[in-house]
Amino acid sequence: MLRHLFGILVGIDLILTVTCQSRSFFDMNCPQNKAANFRKCEVFVDSRLDFIDFKQWTSELETAVTVSLDVTCSSKGVFFLPWPMKARGLIKLNVKGCVLEGFFQDSLTPTNLKDELQELSLENCVIAVNMKRVIDLFNTPLTQEIDCGQQTVQRSVWHNISYMFTNKMDDIAIDEYLRKFSFDQFFNRLRHIKYRCNYSNLKYIDDSISRSRGKNRFLLMTAYSDFPKLNTFRWTDNGYRSVPQELIDWRKYFPQLKLLDLSYNNISKFNFLGAPSTEMVSKSDPLVVDLSQNSVAEIPVDMPDYLTGSVPIIVDLTGNPLRCDCNFLRYKKYVMNALKRFEKYENLSEITCYSAIMHRKIQLVNYRNNNC
Ligand SMILES: *[C@@H]1O[C@H](CO)[C@@H](O)[C@H](O)[C@H]1NC(C)=O
Ligand SMILES: *[C@@H]1O[C@H](CO)[C@@H](O)[C@H](O)[C@H]1NC(C)=O
Numbered sequence: 001m002l003r004h005l006f007g008i009l010v011g012i013d014l015i016l017t018v019t020c021q022s023r024s025f026f027d028m029n030c031p032q033n034k035a036a037n038f039r040k041c042e043v044f045v046d047s048r049l050d051f052i053d054f055k056q057w058t059s060e061l062e063t064a065v066t067v068s069l070d071v072t073c074s075s076k077g078v079f080f081l082p083w084p085m086k087a088r089g090l091i092k093l094n095v096k097g098c099v100l101e102g103f104f105q106d107s108l109t110p111t112n113l114k115d116e117l118q119e120l121s122l123e124n125c126v127i128a129v130n131m132k133r134v135i136d137l138f139n140t141p142l143t144q145e146i147d148c149g150q151q152t153v154q155r156s157v158w159h160n161i162s163y164m165f166t167n168k169m170d171d172i173a174i175d176e177y178l179r180k181f182s183f184d185q186f187f188n189r190l191r192h193i194k195y196r197c198n199y200s201n202l203k204y205i206d207d208s209i210s211r212s213r214g215k216n217r218f219l220l221m222t223a224y225s226d227f228p229k230l231n232t233f234r235w236t237d238n239g240y241r242s243v244p245q246e247l248i249d250w251r252k253y254f255p256q257l258k259l260l261d262l263s264y265n266n267i268s269k270f271n272f273l274g275a276p277s278t279e280m281v282s283k284s285d286p287l288v289v290d291l292s293q294n295s296v297a298e299i300p301v302d303m304p305d306y307l308t309g310s311v312p313i314i315v316d317l318t319g320n321p322l323r324c325d326c327n328f329l330r331y332k333k334y335v336m337n338a339l340k341r342f343e344k345y346e347n348l349s350e351i352t353c354y355s356a357i358m359h360r361k362i363q364l365v366n367y368r369n370n371n372c
């Protein structure tokens with residue numbers, strides 16, 4: 001969860017003018033729920049909030065109490081939030097519109113807290129990153145706690161997250177730094193790690209609208225981690241032009257996947273028939289791959305196979321630049337076969353192709369071609 005977000009860690013030279021939030025601040029913002037053992041905190045941050053203060057507050061609560069924390073920032077709001085965001089009793093953390101500082105602290109000492117977080121949602125946030133610090137950090141061994149984050153998580157949302165570099169070095173120095181960094185060396189070291197991150201509860205990931213397009217991201221994500229229950233993976237609007245190999249091989253890495261949302265990318269070709277499943281069971285529920293609003297113009301010749309494997313695959317090509325030709329006829333045949341089994345995707349029959357001869361769009365259900 002962390003290594004695959006290589007490029008996230010935060011700098012040393014952050015302003016640490018901490019305005020300490022007192023216990024009464026959280027007592028006030030975290031009213032006791034009717035269910036006595038649950039506190040729901042809603043905090044609006046116009047200046048600065050420090051997770052360390054919150055952590056101090058939860059540590060003084062009775063041990064049976066669980067807590068959720070919703071933080072919304074104004075345009076000036078900064079949330080000092082050190083990974084892996086552990087606080088005793090914290091089971092849900094939602095953060096919106098904040099600049100996140102201290103994401104990676106200098107000292108990576110174990111917290112001695114157990115994993116408890118079930119829901120993590122970061123939306124429209126900017127993570128302040130010191131690139132030099134990131135590289136130093138990845139050249140030192142990480143503990144499993146830091147590396148994997150909280151393995152209890154069920155829902156992980158990193159939606160519209162961008163990075164802001166806080167380096168004081170000039171750009172040339174950063175370049176030099178990056179040149180010294182070898183991904184191969186880094187990856188080789190990973191092979192010697194003695195643990196795997198086991199996200200055995202994780203059902204939902206949303207990593208949409210991410211401006212960092214690291215090409216090794218999926219490799220790092222899957223190389224030493226297991227996602228045995230993941231059923232929804234949203235990866236929209238990330239500017240990808242091709243399907244990463246690990247998603248082609250989804251059966252191997254994400255065996256329970258039901259929805260793969262790749263809409264609003266720039267993918268021109270696809271293949272989801274990669275590595276076979278490691279499980280032998282066949283399933284009646286299909287995998288739905290949402291490829292709407294991409295750049296697909298070509299239909300793979302093995303399209304019929306998408307319905308014959310152990311898990312049938314529904315590929316939604318709404319809003320792609322499809323031309324009316326034999327390619328499209330192949331897609332039509334596939335869709336009509338798919339609809340015989342899965343009526344609920346009926347509106348796939350409304351997908352259109354563009355006919356250059358007729359200067360108009362034709363709906364799939366109406367398309368005929370006797371020349372293929
Ligand atoms: C993404 O987040 C930034 C703030 O970091 C915000 O200004 C922007 O409007 C957000 N974009 C979308 C599409 O929500
Ligand atoms: C992952 O964790 C689950 C539940 O804690 C456990 O049943 C499973 O054996 C673990 N898998 C691996 C590969 O360690």
Ligand SMILES: *[C@@H]1O[C@H](CO)[C@@H](O)[C@H](O)[C@H]1NC(C)=O
Binds near residue numbers: 239266268295
């Ligand atoms: C999408 O890809 C095409 C080429 O495949 C390229 O010309 C175009 O600029 C890309 N669009 C975006 C938004 O990246």
Ligand SMILES: *[C@@H]1O[C@H](CO)[C@@H](O)[C@H](O)[C@H]1NC(C)=O
Binds near residue numbers: 318347348350351352
């Ligand atoms: C089918 O329905 C979904 C949601 O109901 C919509 O997003 C999609 O655009 C529709 N597809 C077509 C071809 O109308």
